[in-house]
Amino acid sequence: MSSQSMNRANSNEIALAIEGVGFAYPQKVALAELSLELPSGQFLALLGPNGAGKSTLMALLTGLLKPGGGRITVFGRDLARHPRHALAELGVVFQQSTLDLDLSVAQNLSYHCALRGLSPKAGRRAIDQQLERFALSECRTQPVRRLNGGHRRRVELARALLHGPRLLLLDEPSVGLDIPSRRELNRHVRELCRDEGVAVLWATHLLDELQADDQLLVLHRGRCQAQGKVAELVQGSAAGSLNSLFDQLTEAA
Amino acid sequence: MNTSLASYGYCFAGILQRELLRFVLQKSRFLSALVRPLLWLAVFAAGFRAVLGVAIIPPYETYITYEVYITPGLIGIILLFNGMQGSLSMVYDREMGSMKVLLLSPLPRAFVLISKLLALALISLLQVAAFLAIAWCFEIRPPLSGYLTVIPAALLAAYMLAALGLVLSSLIRQLENFAGVMNFVVFPLFFLSSALYPLWKLRESSEWLYHVSHFNPFTHAVELVRFALYGQLNGQALTVCLAVTTVLTLAAVKGFNPSRGLAPRAARP
Numbered sequence: 075m076s077s078q079s080m081n082r083a084n085s086n087e088i089a090l091a092i093e094g095v096g097f098a099y100p101q102k103v104a105l106a107e108l109s110l111e112l113p114s115g116q117f118l119a120l121l122g123p124n125g126a127g128k129s130t131l132m133a134l135l136t137g138l139l140k141p142g143g144g145r146i147t148v149f150g151r152d153l154a155r156h157p158r159h160a161l162a163e164l165g166v167v168f169q170q171s172t173l174d175l176d177l178s179v180a181q182n183l184s185y186h187c188a189l190r191g192l193s194p195k196a197g198r199r200a201i202d203q204q205l206e207r208f209a210l211s212e213c214r215t216q217p218v219r220r221l222n223g224g225h226r227r228r229v230e231l232a233r234a235l236l237h238g239p240r241l242l243l244l245d246e247p248s249v250g251l252d253i254p255s256r257r258e259l260n261r262h263v264r265e266l267c268r269d270e271g272v273a274v275l276w277a278t279h280l281l282d283e284l285q286a287d288d289q290l291l292v293l294h295r296g297r298c299q300a301q302g303k304v305a306e307l308v309q310g311s312a313a314g315s316l317n318s319l320f321d322q323l324t325e326a327a
Numbered sequence: 328m329n330t331s332l333a334s335y336g337y338c339f340a341g342i343l344q345r346e347l348l349r350f351v352l353q354k355s356r357f358l359s360a361l362v363r364p365l366l367w368l369a370v371f372a373a374g375f376r377a378v379l380g381v382a383i384i385p386p387y388e389t390y391i392t393y394e395v396y397i398t399p400g401l402i403g404i405i406l407l408f409n410g411m412q413g414s415l416s417m418v419y420d421r422e423m424g425s426m427k428v429l430l431l432s433p434l435p436r437a438f439v440l441i442s443k444l445l446a447l448a449l450i451s452l453l454q455v456a457a458f459l460a461i462a463w464c465f466e467i468r469p470p471l472s473g474y475l476t477v478i479p480a481a482l483l484a485a486y487m488l489a490a491l492g493l494v495l496s497s498l499i500r501q502l503e504n505f506a507g508v509m510n511f512v513v514f515p516l517f518f519l520s521s522a523l524y525p526l527w528k529l530r531e532s533s534e535w536l537y538h539v540s541h542f543n544p545f546t547h548a549v550e551l552v553r554f555a556l557y558g559q560l561n562g563q564a565l566t567v568c569l570a571v572t573t574v575l576t577l578a579a580v581k582g583f584n585p586s587r588g589l590a591p592r593a594a595r596p
Contacts, residue, residue, distance in 0.1 A: 188341015
């Protein structure tokens with residue numbers, strides 16, 4: 075681990091703070107008064123069934139939607155007032171693939187580097203590093219269309235890390251992947267968190283992606299139903315298991 | 328955050344490179360962009376040559392064949408269809424999600440969007456160059472200096488029409504709605520202009536059609552290209568094109584809604 079990574083991992087900075095954020099589509103309240111804090115180097119799972127508001131929250135955090143109320147700060151910078159600074163800190167993997175299928179892996183990555191203002195030299199270095207990290211070097215010149223789902227997701231994750239973000243937003247990144255690919259992706263992300271101090275917000279509806287000591291926020295119909303460590307939430311309830319707890323929280327509301 | 332001047336250059340170069348790659352990969356797009364005006368030139372213009380006589384009008388200094396007259400109009404049609412193709416690809420990118428990648432750039436959104444428009448305009452120029460090369464084989468040979476002076480004129484016209492495409496893409500909700508653009512935007516812009524016939528000829532048939540065509544910005548884009556192709560500057564056309572380009576760019580950037588396509592379909596107004 076590099077000294078830079080060590081410094082990052084040791085930092086207790088708040089990577090992401092959401093205070094009373096709400097958002098409504100014309101005929102539907104998608105998020106109501108949501109608040110959370112995510113320190114550097116922490117993995118926070120955002121758990122909720124389909125339609126809970128997870129993707130809406132991701133769109134708010136990336137500036138694609140404007141919140142109806144509340145405040146979002148990324149490393150202390152208000153997203154509404156300093157969107158460029160906030161975006162520079164973010165690495166994002168959306169639920170829907172955003173790769174250009176006709177371009178090769180390297181071309182997709184190089185486009186991302188350019189959009190982030192990286193020089194071609196710095197871009198090439200970052201691309202080599204990430205392709206190696208995700209064992210994608212052999213796919214470098216292949217069109218994305220020819221890759222399987224697991225490889226495409228790895229390319230998206232590699233792309234999200236090219237500019238060295240300190241906060242990673244992952245919106246159901248494992249949807250459509252087989253079990254080994256899901257495990258692999260989950261492992262990669264946890265390594266980033268542990269070894270490089272990257273803060274991770276992982277939105278999912280799959281309970282088996284969570285670990286007992288993960289921080290968890292359960293979202294249902296745009297509202298926070300529970301927040302805390304997975305093990306503590308399960309112990310503090312009469313549910314007995316995370317599955318039962320999740321069922322209780324998402325059926326009762 | 329890297330916001331040096333160089334980072335803006337890298338960003339623009341990246342956007343241009345992506346558009347070039349997409350252009351090269353979509354060979355059918357390039358071919359159809361060429362075949363369309365060539366059909367007009369080889370079939371339509373040949374057929375109407377005997378019917379439509381063109382008097383001596385600026386910038387031409389002598390009687391010209393209809394093919395010579397129509398060539399700048401066909402350059403216009405290349406630029407117009409490319410502008411709409413750009414619009415279509417932006418709606419497609421939005422629906423497929425790849426527009427999000429562009430919008431996550433930490434550089435100012437206006438810069439990113441204008442870079443995209445400029446990249447699309449430069450791609451259009453490549454097609455214009457290919458068309459002029461083929462037109463040369465049809466004996467349509469403007470002065471050599473015209474091939475240089477037409478570059479800035481065609482670039483401005485291409486940018487203006489790409490900006491129109493971006494404005495339209497903000498108004499179109501789904502890819503399926505794009506057919507309407509052809510009927511209500513492309514065809515009226517093209518037929519109510521000086522691309523196919525001189526305006527004085529149109530005036531002989533209908534006074535109001537003449538006035539509508541005279542106010543059509545596409546007429547001025549075509550006239551700008553026509554004069555530039557013969558090494559001359561049409562001041563009025565340049566002024567109109569600059570003004571319309573400024574207004575369309577502002578409208579495109581201000582009216583661009585990054586949340587378009589994110590709202591659940593059921594909740595859309």
